[in-house]
Amino acid sequence: MTKDATKPPHILIIGGGSVGLYTAHRLQRHLRRELGRGDVRMTMVSPDPYMTYQPFLPEAAAxxxxxxxxxxxxxxxxxxxRFVTGEVTTIDTARRVATIRTAAARDSGGPAMEISYDELVLAPGSISRVLPIPGLAAHGIGFKTVEEAIGLRNHVLEQLDxxxxxxxxxxxxAALTFVFVGGGYAGVEAMAELEDMARYACxxxxxxxxxxxxxxxxxATDRILPEVGTEMGRYTVRELRGRNIDIRLSTRLETIEDRVAVLSDGSRYxxxxxxxxxxxxxxxxxxxxGVPLDERGRIRCTAELRVLDTPHVWAAxxxxxVPDLTADDPTALCAPNGQHAVRQGxxxxxxxxxxxxGGTVTPYRHAYVGSVASLGLHKGVAQVYGRKLKGFPAWFMHRTYHLNKMPTINRKARVVAEWTLAGLFKREIVSLGSLEHPRAEFEEAAGGIPRPDRP
Incomplete structure (x- = not known):
């Protein structure tokens, strides 16, 4: 596709997560100053008009x-x-055109939108990796979005009711049995924070x-929180078991049909x-x-964050x-975590x-500095620059680190204000589960009148 040389270059960013936000934010800070007003156009496409800071989801749930x-x-x-609410459906890298299903098209069934680009940043993020376990789709609850986090909080409090x-x-x-599958950051932190909240609510x-x-x-493996190291992982297991939390290592969920969790060791709950x-x-x-993918479905990239053999396309x-240039293994790749995503953006x-x-691009290089994890109020575990912390110091470091990484001064100030108020007053333990079905009461009052497909 021939580009109009009279038009300013157009950068299209697919995805409004950490990579998309930090790429666009850094560009808009420098483009006008370095290249002149109006010399470059930017467009971001994302299904949500916000970026979720996922490390704070467990605290939101609690x-x-x-x-x-x-x-x-x-x-x-x-x-x-320019921001477009929608999702990319296809990309023609030869013509440099992306096809977007906008929110309006999704709602009305209208035609998709085509957006041409000169440079493309492809960062749609990830989705939950779900296995074909009987009953999981019907009864499982995810923990990747703010909606899921708040829905889970309401659900846990509803079980107490x-x-x-x-x-x-x-x-x-059955109401007082809470099963979490997955011993990574999301599972451990979500369970620890919610257990802390539920115990307080009693x-x-x-x-x-x-x-x-x-x-x-x-x-399913023989340890949890591998990012904080073997020693701190074992400490986390002891800490959680000391709170009467049942940790099952080297164990898999077989089925969850009829709301009964059947584990690989034969136990049923x-x-x-x-x-x-x-x-x-x-x-x-x-x-x-139209980009090359590896065996796990990830975009093959060079160390400069260009998509392999695909001109004008970048990914992170x-x-x-992305090759990890700091590792001894030449085939090593950067871990899919927020620490890399922010820096790669x-x-x-x-x-x-x-x-x-017209300058020279440079390879991405970042040595992993360590990890921090919260295990509930005033409890945590961390390994940073080889130093191991646990308990209150680790919890304080967790909050300090993520507050520093939280985008914008506006959000930092609001989070600090809420932490301060939480320290002065008692926890909020109100369940607002009706928010998930806000029209239910009106429909019942209306005598079961069928509602239209769209409001």
Missing amino acids: GNISPRHVVVPLRRVLNRC IASSTRDTAIRQ RYYPNLRPEEQKWMLIE PTRTLVWTAGVKPHPVLADC GDSAA RHIARNLLATLR
Whole structure:
């Protein structure tokens, strides 16, 4: 496709996660100053008008942070970037055209939109890696979005309401059994924060005792939190078991049919709560984007974050296979985590600036500095620059590190304000489960009148 040389270069960014946000934010800070006003156009395409800071999802689920403060509004932050609410469906890299299904097209069934580009940043992120386990689709709960985090909080508090209002032993036990599958960051932190919250909430239920609750973590490998090292992983297991949390290592979930969790060791647990946090996989839309993929569905990239053998296309983040130049193994790839995603987004911006100025691009290089994890209020584990921390110091480092990485001063200030208020007052333990079905009461009042497909 022949580009009009009279038009300013157009940078198209697919995905509004960490890579997309930091790429666009760095570009809009430098483009006008270095290249002149109006010399470059930017467009971002994302299904959501906000970026979710996922490390704070467990705290949002526990009620320590309001859900609106763990998201960053893209339109406000990227005020020099055109924003399109939609999803990419295909990309023609030869013509340099992306086909977008916008929110309007999705709602009305209208035609898709085509957006041409001069440079493309492809970062659609990842989705939950779900296995074909019987009953999982019907009864499982994910933990990757702010909606899922708040829905899980409401669900856990609702189970306490159910247990406190019945004398049926079977119903009560199923309501108070909480099963989490996956021993990575998401599973461990979500379970630890919610267990902490639920144990606190029992003081407001006279007929419930904290020890009646059964919290379980199922992990298929022989350890949890591998990112913090073997020693700190073992400490985490001891810490959680000390809180009466059942940690099952080298164990798999076989089925969850009829709300009964059946494990590979033969045990069975009736439960109304099954949280699936067993990893992620690259977004499946990449198969239609005309870019080379590896055996795991990730975009093959060079160390400069260019897509292999695909001119004018860049990629990073969870969906990209980026060589790790700091590793001894020449085949090693950067881990799909936020630490790399933020830095890769900024590095793409620098290389794009160099490309537009006719300069030289540089390879991405970042040595992994360590990891921090929260295990509930005032409890944590960390390994940073070889130093191992646990308990309150690790928890404090977790909050300090992620507060520093939270985008925008606006969001940092709001999070600090909420932490301060949480330290002065008691926890909020109100369940707002009706938010998930806001029209239910009106429909019942209307006498069951069928509602239209669209409001």
